[in-house]
Amino acid sequence: MPTPTKHRQRGFSLLLFGVLALGLGVGLFLSAWNGNRARLERETNAAQTLQEAKEALIAHAAAPADINLLGYLPLPDIGILISTPKEGYEAGNFSGNNKDYSALGKLPWHSLGIPPLTDQHGECLWYVVSGRFKNTPKTDVLNWDTPGQIDLIDSNGALIASNIAAVVVAPGPPLSGQSRNLADAAYTRCRGNYQASNYLDPVNAANAVAGEVNYFAGSINGRVAPNDGNKKFVAASGSAFFNDRFLFITVDDIFRPIVRRSDFMNSLLNDFQAQIEQPGFVIAGPKGTDNLTCKEKATDPSLCRNWKEMFFVTQLRDDEAQPPGCARVIIFAGQKTAGQNRVTPDDKQNKANYLEGANLAAFNTPIAASNHFDFSPLPPAFSPDEPWKDIVYCIPAAP
Numbered sequence: 028m029p030t031p032t033k034h035r036q037r038g039f040s041l042l043l044f045g046v047l048a049l050g051l052g053v054g055l056f057l058s059a060w061n062g063n064r065a066r067l068e069r070e071t072n073a074a075q076t077l078q079e080a081k082e083a084l085i086a087h088a089a090a091p092a093d094i095n096l097l098g099y100l101p102l103p104d105i106g107i108l109i110s111t112p113k114e115g116y117e118a119g120n121f122s123g124n125n126k127d128y129s130a131l132g133k134l135p136w137h138s139l140g141i142p143p144l145t146d147q148h149g150e151c152l153w154y155v156v157s158g159r160f161k162n163t164p165k166t167d168v169l170n171w172d173t174p175g176q177i178d179l180i181d182s183n184g185a186l187i188a189s190n191i192a193a194v195v196v197a198p199g200p201p202l203s204g205q206s207r208n209l210a211d212a213a214y215t216r217c218r219g220n221y222q223a224s225n226y227l228d229p230v231n232a233a234n235a236v237a238g239e240v241n242y243f244a245g246s247i248n249g250r251v252a253p254n255d256g257n258k259k260f261v262a263a264s265g266s267a268f269f270n271d272r273f274l275f276i277t278v279d280d281i282f283r284p285i286v287r288r289s290d291f292m293n294s295l296l297n298d299f300q301a302q303i304e305q306p307g308f309v310i311a312g313p314k315g316t317d318n319l320t321c322k323e324k325a326t327d328p329s330l331c332r333n334w335k336e337m338f339f340v341t342q343l344r345d346d347e348a349q350p351p352g353c354a355r356v357i358i359f360a361g362q363k364t365a366g367q368n369r370v371t372p373d374d375k376q377n378k379a380n381y382l383e384g385a386n387l388a389a390f391n392t393p394i395a396a397s398n399h400f401d402f403s404p405l406p407p408a409f410s411p412d413e414p415w416k417d418i419v420y421c422i423p424a425a426p
Contacts, residue, residue, distance in 0.1 A: 073147035073197050077274040080152050080195040083139040084276060088160075089284040094294055095329035097285050098169050099162035100193055100276075101139070103132025103154050105250055106221040112213040115143060120163050123246055127158040127166050127255035129176050131223060131242060134195065143216045146197030146272070150207075151217035153196040153226060158255055160192045160281070169333045171282040171362055171414075172369040176256065179273060182263035184237030191275045194260065196227060196241070199270035204230035223249035227271055228261070234268035236261045241271050286411040291330075296409070296420065298326045299338050300357060304422060310355075310393040313376045315340035336375055337361075339382065339390055347398040353421035356400055358386055361415040386417045 088100050101117035102124070108116045115137030124130060134152040136143045144152050157175040159166040166173070175192040201207055210220035223242035224230050227249070232240055239259045242249030252258055263269040285291055302308070302324050311317040316338050321331035339358040343349050360381035363369055367380045374380050378390055385401040400419045407418050 073272065074274075076144040076146065076152065077195050077197055077272070079141065080134055080144050080154070081274050081276055081280075083141050084154075084193060084195070085280055085284065087139055088281045089288070094290060095327050096162065097288075097291060097330065098160070098281055098333070099165065100156045100160045100281075101135050102161055102163055103130055103156060103250070104135040104138075105132040105248065106210070106214065112211040114214045114217055121251075123251045124163070125158075125251075125255075126164045127176075129156060129158045129243075129252040129258055130161060131155040131227075131250055132221060132248075133217060145217075146199060148200045150198045150200075150219075150226065153198055153223075154193065155196065155260065156193045157191065158252065165329075167332075168336065170337065171278060171286075172336075173278065174370070175278055176252075176258060177275070178257050178259045179262045179275060180237060180239065180259050182236055182261070182266050182269070184239075187262055188275055188277075190257070190278070192278050192281055193276040195274045195276070197272040198226035199264070199272065201225070202228060202230070202268065202270060221248050221250075229268040231268075236263060236269070241269070283411075286409070286414055292409045294327055295330060295334055296359065296418075298331055299335075299359075300420060300422065301326075302331075303340055303355075303357060310340055310342060313378065313392060314338065315392040336369075337381070339378065341390060341392050341395045343395055343398045349398055350402060350421060352423045354424045355422040356395070357420040357422065358382065358390065358400075359409065359418040359420070361409075361413075361417060364415050382417055386419065 084100055088098050091097060103118060104115055105118045105121060106112060106114060107118065107121070109119060114133070115135060117135035117138040118132065131153065134144060134154040146152065155177060157177050159169060159173050159176060174190040177191040177194055178189045179187040179191065181187055205225045207219040207225055209218055219225070224240070227241035229235065229240060232244065237259070239261050241260050243252050243258070245253060260273065261269055262271070262273050264272045299319070302319055305324070309318050316335060319335060321328050321335060325331035337360045339360065340355060342355050343353060363380065364383065368374045369380050379387060382390055385399055389395055389397045389400050401417065402419050407420050409418050410416065
């Protein structure tokens with residue numbers, strides 16, 4: 028028969044075991060909790076660096092000193108600057124970088140004036156820019172109607188977003204087959220190399236999603252598109268063959284701050300009005316602006332070329348009452364509204380894709396269908412809070 032002492036010893040042992048088990052459980056819980064917290068902090072920091080990169084690229088496009096450069100994004104960092112290995116700088120023009128061909132490389136952090144941004148695994152961010160939005164070589168026309176050439180799909184190939192201007196990419200840790208060995212001693216900050224398939228997934232095209240990989244297969248280092256079409260990138264982070272994380276930049280993201288620049292709209296409107304008021308200007312074409320030559324007479328030629336399609340000009344009728352001192356009108360068409368299409372050349376010649384209400388009904392060339400244009404607000408002024416509104420300007424007399 029057990030003695031009281033043995034009972035006490037056994038009870039103490041059970042109590043001690045329970046305390047140890049509880050301590051172990053708490054320790055495991057705290058370890059798991061700390062691990063999850065660390066992971067969440069890393070992911071939060073990665074999301075923040077992607078956002079910082081996005082904001083830096085938008086600022087680059089929206090705030091250049093030269094107003095003719097509004098809207099353009101830099102070329103990626105391809106590890107070479109004027110034939111010398113160098114990291115962090117946007118590339119100069121390079122082989123295969125044709126007009127309207129999209130391009131990718133690492134984020135050009137030095138050219139953007141920011142530190143090298145990394146993801147949660149310490150890898151420097153990568154960057155893809157639509158061909159129409161890159162600054163070299165420039166597309167024919169760049170404005171808020173210009174579609175981007177990047178689409179995002181999920182792991183099933185379903186479309187997530189389309190016609191994106193640019194994306195910033197967190198490449199994540201290397202997957203099987205990816206080599207991130209140092210290619211040149213000059214790469215002291217981000218290190219590694221510039222072969223896109225070593226960072227953007229997958230290495231093996233057999234693991235593509237809907238036939239798509241996250242680089243431009245067939246080009247040097249996978250860095251430039253084979254044509255000016257749209258390219259699909261796969262946002263399937265966490266799958267066996269994809270761990271790239273994307274943050275995209277839309278066309279609206281770029282132009283939202285641009286239209287708030289008073290020098291942008293003032294320069295644009297003043298330049299067009301000055302050209303149309305020149306002696307000998309003849310109203311021609313479905314918008315009345317066919318004789319407006321941006322190259323020869325514009326103060327800001329690139330700005331004029333990019334935004335000319337938003338302008339309409341016509342002569343007011345003599346057989347109807349005219350507003351005092353108003354013989355012709357210039358209309359600046361705002362952003363497109365639901366149902367308006369501005370993609371094809373035919374779309375761009377159709378006034379219904381630009382004008383609304385009274386302005387649509389009254390406009391015709393070379394003589395207006397009527398003089399009943401919407402002249403509000405007075406004085407005419409573009410509102411960045413209502414960028415879709417037509418703005419009608421009077422010109423006192425024909426030259």
